[in-house]
Amino acid sequence: MESVSKVIFLTFSSDGSQLLVVLSMGRVHLFTKGAGLHQWTSSHTCDWDGEDILHINFFHGGIRACVQSGDVNVHASYTEKFIAQPHKPTLVDHGQCAMNGFFAVSASGLLLVCVLTHEGAIFTEKKIVLGNTRDNFSVATAALAPTGHIHVATWKPEMIKCWRAELKMLDQAKGSKGDITVTIQAAQSFCPALSNTTWHTSTKSEGLVQVTCLRYTELEDPTSLLVALTVEKQVKASPSQQSSTPPTLGAMSHLVRRYQLQDQQRPLLKPFKPMADTVGIATKEWFCMGEWASSSPIVTLSTATRHLLPGSAAAHLPFIITAATADAYICAINRDNMQQLSSHNLLNVRGGNEDAPVSKRVASERQVVSLTHTWSGLSLLALDSMGSLHFITLIRPADIGPQWAISLILLLEFALVSGSDWWDLLVSTPHSSILMLTDKLSDTFQQHSTPITQHLHIRFLIMKTSMLRLLGSQQQKAIESRIQAQLTATQQLFRTLRPVTGDVATAERNISVSIQNYLESRASLDILDIEKSLDQLCSSMNVKDCQVDPGQLQNLQPLIQFAADLALFILFMLAQNSKFELARDPKIVQSLRELLFVARLWYRQNKLVLPQMFRKTQSVDVWAQIYKLLTRVAQILPGEPDSTLIDECVLLETQVMCQELPLHVPPRGVLADMASSASTPLQYEFVNGESNNVNTSGAQPRILEGALPPLPLLDPLHYRYIAPQEPKFNCTRCCSVRASWWGDSESVWDHHWASNCICSGHWAQPPTSPPKAA
Secondary structure, rough: OOOOOOEEEEEEEOOOOOEEEEEHHHHHEEEEEEOOOOOEEEEEEEOOOOEEEEEEOOOOOOOOOEEEEOOOOOOOOHEEEEEEEOOOOOEOOOOEEEEEEEEEEEEOOEEEEEOOOOOEEEEEEEEEEOOOOOOOOEEEEEOOOOOOEEEEEEEEEEEEEEEEEEEEEEOOHOOOOOOOOEEEEEEOOOOOOEEOOOOOOOOOOOOOEEEEEEEEOOOOOEEEEEEEEEEEEOOOOOOOOOOOOOOEEEEEEEEEEEEEEEEEEOOOOOOOOOOOOOOOOEEEEEEEEEEEEEEOOEEEEEOOOOOOOOOOOOOOOOOOOEEOOOOOOOEEEOOOOOOOEEEEOOOOOOOOOOOHHHHOOOOOOEEEEEEEEEEOOOOEEEEEOOOOOEEOOOOHHHHOOOHHHHHHHHHHHHHHHHOOOHHHHHOOHHHHHEEEEEEHHHHHHHOOOOOHHHHHHHHHHHHHHHOOOOHHHHHHHHHHHHHHHHHHHHHHHHHHHOOOOOOOOOOOHHHHHHHHHHHHHHHHHHOOOOHHHHHHHHOOOOOOHOOOOHHHHHHHHHHHHHHHHHEEEHHHHHHHHOOOHHHHHHHHHHHHHHHHHHHHHHOOOOOOOOOOOOOOOOOHHHHHHHHHHHHHHHHHHOOOOHHHHHHHHHHHHOOOOOEEEOOOOOOOOHHHHHHOOOOOOOOOOOOOOOOHHHHHHHOOOOOOOOOOOOOOOEEEOEEEEEOOOOOOEOOOEEEHHHHHOOOOOOOHHHHHHHOOOOOOEEEOOOOOOOOOOO
16 A cells, blocks of 8 residues: 555554554545455545544454463363453444444544444444543543443543543434444543642642553553653752742653552541541542653553463463663563563664665664564564564563463463464474473363364364474474364365255254264275275165265365375375374374265266376276275274285285375474574565575475376465466465465365465465665
């Protein structure tokens, strides 16, 4: 986006699918994310008549999953460790559905509201005055309370004024469809210049106070407020100079104070001494709970959205406040005691010699522009005025001690359940503890009921793959987890297909349930012929119940081809190495049997459902031979394969040609560089950000003798060859590629992986070199 006006704010929605770009003079652009990381479309534009925006944010959607605050056993179930706390949406539609939209606070004392429909179109816009009359503010912030109210804090010289806004849909019965009402109420305010922090107390002023930044400690907690202020104390003149010399300003102090809104009992008649049994009135007042002093002016403040591990004795992580100062320092402060934990100077970067490029030289005018915490609060992103993006780890294992492992397990499981990204957790994880963490996570995951494990199985395997591939000695286990995740996703897709017959409406009569029960029975293992197994299955049900939409079968053809090629590759590797790990995994073998069995069943309906193979002889049914050998392997497991099975696998090599499969997809990015023990801090430059220790060309060592070479630029998810000149997307966390036509297809599989790779990385277009003039 190109703009002549200055960009004031960039604000993402909670799920990252929407972006607000705020320009000067009150113009706001709403962008919606597409399939790729760089695919954004402008969906709406607001022009608020030259208003100076001080704060902007999206509505709350009403979803708030949290970690149980009490002492919870790390081996307990997910339902005991994680709870869904009640949180009312900011705006509730008719039918108790959350409405989407955003709000802003202007410098002229207006609350600006824009409500969107569920389809993304504009619903209504509102301008409401904060208070009885409009006022001028210089700093503002807002919090989204669990009651659904919007709490706004503003700074006007000598006073921090707070407001509470409530949004409601008008009743359709009154003929006011398509509009909302906004109610503004004054909340408890205070004056930070008074030492006792309450505005109504007559105490001595500290001096000239100027608030530079306001921020609620947590987005969903309106009772805790951070105030960054500058205090200029007056210097008293001597008695002989008091009549002729006016008071002058002396030393300046820069402070960050944390204020807490607490209940307070006040006597009814303060001028008189209250009696012991006198009952006062209960009020809410702001109290200063602590402060942190800086020698340089404070530019901005930042905190995590929520404190996920606040009170558990076994797993407690400090809630960190970060403050950026004018001398290019970023300081980490503990919220509980307002003590500084660490600091980072942006001027201390490598590559400051004269021979280095201009973009890598140290600039003395470097200053922090923006700070953002990750969702876990373990890491921080900082953008400076020289165009550099800094990623800083705030909490290290040595700072926490024995509680670190338990805290990390809880956060990883929370990411698994809530859908959050575990990338920043892995950045903070020592490589020496990855095996222990994966074992603990696997033990807890297997203890849950079947519906929970089935719902989270694919996501758990992806998390396990992301962790294991950071260790050089665990690459084979990472391959097994990735293949198992892809086969499980394919299985679930096949099982969700409904027959074309309309009388099959319940899950109990679905054909996939019958096939699954049959293949898990001993009777299916005793029949090696796939055609006889199909006849036995079809004899107990209606053949029409096995037929699905032919158009869907065409979209599933690449997945059937992948299952056949993978099964053939495993059998060929078993012929050369009887201890091949993938052939000894019963879940992978059983998944391949089911996929080939279901595909053969659909082949009776549509002859186009046929995996293509390079046959050496046309007299052998290779498909049936693969199923037969997989069934033999399933019979023997977990035992060792006998010589007869090995001979049959060798015989298969004389009947068909196999192609090398790129099973190992190397990681890339920050985690890959950290796994290679690269020295920190890591440094990247736009376009030249790929490190030298990651092979992104797709060339991998051959492990199968006599096989055809692997296809270059093979899409590992859709199993399709991508031409070098074809537009493509690259995964940001591994070397996977996909074609750019994804997202426009009607296939369920395409939409399932349209936004993220199977390794949880984002799809992004390859970067292009900027023009030389830039």
